[in-house]
Amino acid sequence: xxxxxxxxxxxxxxxxxxxxxxxxxxxxxxxxxxxxxxxxxxxxxxxxxxxxxxxxxxxxxxxxxxxxxxxxxxxxxxxxxxxxxxxxxxxxxxxxxxxxxxxxxxxxxxxxxxxxxxxxxxxxxxxxxxxxxxxxxxxxxxxxxxxxxxxxxxxxxxxxxxxxxxxxxxxxxxxxxxxxxxxxxxxxxxxxxxxxxxxxxxxxxxxxxxxxxxxxxxxxxxxxxxxxxxxxxxxxxxxxxxxxxxxxxxxxxxxxxxxxxxxxxxxxxxxxxxxxxxxxxxxxxxxxxxxxxxxxxxxxxxxxxxxxxxxxxxxxxxxxxxxxxx
Ligand code: UT7
Numbered sequence: 001x002x003x004x005x006x007x008x009x010x011x012x013x014x015x016x017x018x019x020x021x022x023x024x025x026x027x028x029x030x031x032x033x034x035x036x037x038x039x040x041x042x043x044x045x046x047x048x049x050x051x052x053x054x055x056x057x058x059x060x061x062x063x064x065x066x067x068x069x070x071x072x073x074x075x076x077x078x079x080x081x082x083x084x085x086x087x088x089x090x091x092x093x094x095x096x097x098x099x100x101x102x103x104x105x106x107x108x109x110x111x112x113x114x115x116x117x118x119x120x121x122x123x124x125x126x127x128x129x130x131x132x133x134x135x136x137x138x139x140x141x142x143x144x145x146x147x148x149x150x151x152x153x154x155x156x157x158x159x160x161x162x163x164x165x166x167x168x169x170x171x172x173x174x175x176x177x178x179x180x181x182x183x184x185x186x187x188x189x190x191x192x193x194x195x196x197x198x199x200x201x202x203x204x205x206x207x208x209x210x211x212x213x214x215x216x217x218x219x220x221x222x223x224x225x226x227x228x229x230x231x232x233x234x235x236x237x238x239x240x241x242x243x244x245x246x247x248x249x250x251x252x253x254x255x256x257x258x259x260x261x262x263x264x265x266x267x268x269x270x271x272x273x274x275x276x277x278x279x280x281x282x283x284x285x286x287x288x289x290x291x292x293x294x295x296x297x298x299x300x301x302x303x304x305x306x307x308x309x310x311x312x313x314x315x316x317x318x319x320x321x322x323x324x325x326x
Pocket of ligand 1: 030036040153155218255
């Protein structure tokens with residue numbers, strides 16, 4: 001049985017309404033709007049209320065994606081949630097979301113740091129390509145504010161909360177042309193939450209030492225990201241049989257404007273072909289590429305036949321890219 005072409009049948013995104021600006025951060029830690037904006041390109045981010053978890057914002061994004069695909073929850077045959085901020089260790093956030101949606105299908109979470117959305121797209125696409133399912137819901141969602149150390153200025157200025165969702169299904173034309181995934185576990189220590197798992201379970205000490213929050217060696221992750229983002233995007237473009245000049249829109253993981261600019265330079269892409277919205281959302285990890293894709297569509301930057309390259313990198317260390325023809 002031949003493989004089918006897979007594309008995006010519906011898309012949605014959601015961010016919590018509350019906005020935290022760089023000026024607000026100046027009141028929390030020793031930082032400045034000038035430092036944050038010039039070093040990262042971020043001006044503000046959205047922050048979930050204390051009682052809001054990842055499944056809640058996933059639900060909002062998924063409802064929009066289902067409506068845009070003209071599907072009901074019972075049409076969904078698989079749910080994959082890419083996240084590093086699940087509601088809890090278990091049950092999986094995908095199962096919590098399934099219940100909220102009223103869907104009747106299998107579901108699981110996928111942890112690949114900020115590459116999570118690309119990883120989840122590649123996994124979901126297999127089920128459609130090999131004819132197992134016709135409608136797969138892929139969600140990338142994070143409530144990073146809950147694992148952010150609001151006393152650590154080197155990380156707390158970077159992250160934001162948000163969710164994105166797509167429905168994957170078979171398409172007649174276009175669809176995904178290539179996927180490239182990668183990982184280098186030797187770099188795991190560069191970006192981690194040290195405690196709370198089976199290595200270092202929660203204790204009074206781990207809490208008092210603030211080990212349940214994101215720890216990052218920003219400089220080293222920056223070096224890795226600058227190298228990998230351009231390289232991986234190029235690999236995905238070549239695997240799709242294309243040249244960078246064929247790409248209409250580059251949708252990178254929204255972590256740092258300087259990383260994005262260096263990747264665009266590597267691909268020789270003018271910045272008007274690069275989609276950027278990190279100024280308004282910060283780094284939303286697994287959610288960022290999907291939120292950007294949805295916004296680019298709403299802004300009319302994607303037309304039928306547009307060739308898009310999406311690329312992510314993050315904790316693991318992991319990376320991933322794909323080429324999609326709309
Ligand atoms: O999603 C994937 C995960 N993460 C990333 O993509 C992040 C990758 N890394 C980065 O984006 C950058 O490394 C950062 C934005 C995190 C930091 O920028 P940088 O240019 O690498 O700064 P730095 O860490 O080298 O720090 C420069 C200075 C330091 O002071 P000294 O040692 O030069 O006196 C820091 O203490 O800036 C200081 N600094 C701050 N100052 C004001 C660090 N954070 C802040 C802050 N406000 N928020």
